[in-house]
Amino acid sequence: MTDTALEVENLVKIYRPRRGAPVRALDGMSFAVRRGHIFGLLGPNGAGKTTLLKILTTLLRPTDGRARVMGFDVVAAPLEVRRRVSVVLQESAVEMFLTVRDNLLSFARFHGLRGRPAHERAAAVLARFQLEPEADRKVMDLSGGFRRRVQVAKMFMVDTSVMFLDEFSSGMDPLLKRAVMGYLREEAARGRTIVLTTLVLSEAEELCDDILIINRGRQVARGDLYALKLLSQNLYEVLMTFETLPAGLEAQVAALAPLRLSVHENTLELTLKADEAQVLDLVSALARQGRLLKVEVSGPTLEDIFVELMEAGAAAPRKE
Amino acid sequence: MSAIAAIFYREGKLRFTNLGWMFWDLFYPLGYLLVFSVGINYALGSPFQTLDLDYNAFFLAGVLGMASFGIASNTAWGFFFDRDNGIFYEMLIYPLSRAQFLAGKVLFNLLLAVAQAAIAVSLAAALLRVPIRWDLWPVLVVGVVGGTAGWFFFFAIFALKIRRNDVFNTVMSVFYFLLLFASSMFYPLEPLPVWFRTAALSNPITWQVDWLRFSTIGLGDMTQVMLEGLAFALFSLLAFAYAVRCLQQQE
Numbered sequence: 249m250t251d252t253a254l255e256v257e258n259l260v261k262i263y264r265p266r267r268g269a270p271v272r273a274l275d276g277m278s279f280a281v282r283r284g285h286i287f288g289l290l291g292p293n294g295a296g297k298t299t300l301l302k303i304l305t306t307l308l309r310p311t312d313g314r315a316r317v318m319g320f321d322v323v324a325a326p327l328e329v330r331r332r333v334s335v336v337l338q339e340s341a342v343e344m345f346l347t348v349r350d351n352l353l354s355f356a357r358f359h360g361l362r363g364r365p366a367h368e369r370a371a372a373v374l375a376r377f378q379l380e381p382e383a384d385r386k387v388m389d390l391s392g393g394f395r396r397r398v399q400v401a402k403m404f405m406v407d408t409s410v411m412f413l414d415e416f417s418s419g420m421d422p423l424l425k426r427a428v429m430g431y432l433r434e435e436a437a438r439g440r441t442i443v444l445t446t447l448v449l450s451e452a453e454e455l456c457d458d459i460l461i462i463n464r465g466r467q468v469a470r471g472d473l474y475a476l477k478l479l480s481q482n483l484y485e486v487l488m489t490f491e492t493l494p495a496g497l498e499a500q501v502a503a504l505a506p507l508r509l510s511v512h513e514n515t516l517e518l519t520l521k522a523d524e525a526q527v528l529d530l531v532s533a534l535a536r537q538g539r540l541l542k543v544e545v546s547g548p549t550l551e552d553i554f555v556e557l558m559e560a561g562a563a564a565p566r567k568e
Numbered sequence: 569m570s571a572i573a574a575i576f577y578r579e580g581k582l583r584f585t586n587l588g589w590m591f592w593d594l595f596y597p598l599g600y601l602l603v604f605s606v607g608i609n610y611a612l613g614s615p616f617q618t619l620d621l622d623y624n625a626f627f628l629a630g631v632l633g634m635a636s637f638g639i640a641s642n643t644a645w646g647f648f649f650d651r652d653n654g655i656f657y658e659m660l661i662y663p664l665s666r667a668q669f670l671a672g673k674v675l676f677n678l679l680l681a682v683a684q685a686a687i688a689v690s691l692a693a694a695l696l697r698v699p700i701r702w703d704l705w706p707v708l709v710v711g712v713v714g715g716t717a718g719w720f721f722f723f724a725i726f727a728l729k730i731r732r733n734d735v736f737n738t739v740m741s742v743f744y745f746l747l748l749f750a751s752s753m754f755y756p757l758e759p760l761p762v763w764f765r766t767a768a769l770s771n772p773i774t775w776q777v778d779w780l781r782f783s784t785i786g787l788g789d790m791t792q793v794m795l796e797g798l799a800f801a802l803f804s805l806l807a808f809a810y811a812v813r814c815l816q817q818q819e
Contacts, residue, residue, distance in 0.1 A: 302819070305661045306660075306661065307657060307660055307661060307818075307819065308819050327663060327664070327665055330661055330662060330663040330664070331663040333661065334661075335658065335661050337654060337657060337658055339654040339657070340653070340654045341653065341654035341655045341657065341658035342653060342654070342655060343578070343581075343582070343653065343655055344653050345582055345585045345586075346581055346582065346585065350581055354574075354577065354578045354581060357570075357573075357574040357577055357578070358571065358574045358575075358578075358659075358662040358663060358664065359662075359663060360570055360663075386585070
C-alpha cells in the first residue's frame with residue numbers, strides 16, 4: 249500500500265468562457281501529500297485553490313495532467329475517488345428541510361453507514377459538535393453558524409481516507425473552531441489525510457504540517473512551517489507596549505519603512521526586514537524613549553511569509 | 569445498489585417533511601378527473617359517437633399522463649432547490665455515479681406515481697364507473713413508471729442546463745402548453761386537421777397517453793400502441809444519456 253494520499257502531476261486547468269480570453273486557473277501544478285498529514289493549500293483569492301480542490305474531488309476535469317487520490321485517478325476512476333473522500337465545500341451545503349440528525353444520517357447512508365451504527369455515530373457527533381439541543385430541529389430554522397456546524401459535523405460521520413475542507417471555519421464561533429481543530433488533529437493522528445484551504449493563515453499555521461502556497465495556478469512555496477520560515481530569515485515581528493507611547497515614536501519608526509506598522513493606544517507593532525543585530529539595536533533605541541511594559545521580538549508568521557511571497561510574485565506577468 | 573437506496577432514502581425523507589405536498593401529489597389526478605372531466609362530460613358529452621365511452625373514461629389516461637408530467641417536472645425542479653442549498657455539488661462528490669444519481673432521484677417519485685395512478689384508477693372505477701381493464705394493470709404500471717422516468721430525464725436536461733429558476737419555469741410553461749394541448753391527452757385525434765394530428769402523433773405525450781389509455785380502458789390499436797411505446801422508450805433512453813452527460817458537465 250502506497251504511503252501517498254494525493255499525487256498531482258503537471259495539472260493544468262483552462263477555463264474557456266463563452267466571451268473573453270481563456271483563463272489558466274492551474275498552470276502545471278505538481279505535488280504529493282503523504283497519508284496522515286494535514287496539508288494546507290494557501291493562496292490569495294483566484295489563486296486556483298478551489299479549482300484544484302474541485303479536480304481532486306472529481307467535480308471538475310483537468311485540461312491536462314494527472315491527479316490521483318489514494319492511488320485512484322480522478323478522471324479514470326472517479327467513483328473510487330469519491331468512496332475515499334469527504335468534502336466541506338466553501339459554500340453552505342445542507343439539507344434545509346431535514347433535521348440536523350437526518351442530515352447526518354442521510355450523509356452517512358451515502359457512504360454505506362446505516363441502521364444502528366449510523367444512529368450511534370450520529371449521537372456521538374451531535375455531542376461532539378454541541379448539536380444535541382438542535383438535533384431534531386430542521387436546519388432551515390437554524391442560524392448560518394449552526395448550518396456550517398452541521399456541514400462540518402457530517403464529515404465526522406464517516407471514515408473516508410481523505411477529508412477536504414474549504415474554508416471550514418467561516419461562520420464558526422472561536423470556541424467551536426478551536427475544538428474542531430483539535431478533532432482534525434485527532435483524525436490525522438488516526439491516519440486520515442486532511443486537506444485544508446483557508447484564508448485564515450493563523451489556522452493553517454496552527455494545524456498544517458505540510459503547506460503549499462500557490463498563486464496564479466502555480467506553486468509559490470512548499471514545505472512545513474519551519475521550511476517556509478527559512479524563506480524569510482530576515483523578517484521580524486516586533487511588539488512593544490509602553491506605559492505611555494513616547495511622542496514622535498510612530499513617525500520615527502515609519503521613517504524606517506517597515507513592511508507593516510500599527511499603533512494602538514500604547515502598543516506599537518511592526519514587521520521589518522533587517523539583520524538580527526539591526527533589529528535588536530532598534531528595539532534597544534526605542535526602549536530608551538519611554539517606560540517599557542512589554543517587548544516581544546519574533547520570527548515571521550505564516551501571514552508575513554505569505555504577504556512577502558505574494559508581493560514578490562505580483563510583478564510577474566500572468567500567463568493565459 | 570446501496571448508492572441508489574441512499575438517494576431514494578433522501579428523496580423520501582424530503583417528501584415526508586411535508587404531508588400536504590404528499591397528499592396533493594397522490595390525489596391531484598383524481599381531483600382533476602372529478603372536477604374537469606365530470607364538467608366536460610356533463611357539458612359536452614362523450615367525444616365518441618360510436619363507442620360506449622364517456623369523457624371520464626377517455627380522460628382518465630390523460631390525467632395519469634399529466635400527473636407523470638407534473639411529478640417529473642417537480643422532481644427536475646428539485647435540482648434548483650438542491651443548488652440553492654449548496655447540497656447539489658456536495659452530492660456530486662458522494663460515492664455514486666452520475667447515472668445512479670439520476671436514477672435514484674426519480675426512484676421515490678416513481679413509487680409515488682404508481683400510488684397516485686392506483687388511487688386515481690380505483691376511485692375512477694368506483695366513483696365514475698369507468699370500465700377499467702384490470703387484466704392490463706402490469707401494462708399500466710409500465711406506462712406510469714416509464715412515462716414518469718422518461719419525462720424526468722427529459723426535464724432534468726433543462727434543469728441542469730438552465731441556471732435560473734425563473735427561466736426554467738418559463739420553459740416548463742411552454743412545454744406544458746405545447747406538449748399537453750398538442751396531444752391526445754384532452755381529445756381524440758381523429759377529428760382534428762391533418763397538420764394538428766401529425767404534430768400530436770410526433771409528441772411523446774401522445775405516445776405515453778395512448779399507452780395509458782390502452783392499459784386503462786383498452787382503447788386503441790395495439791400495434792400502434794406498441795410502436796408508440798417503443799418510441800417513448802427510445803426517447804427516454806436518449807434523454808437519460810444526455811441528462812447524464814449534462815450532470816457530468818456540472819462544475
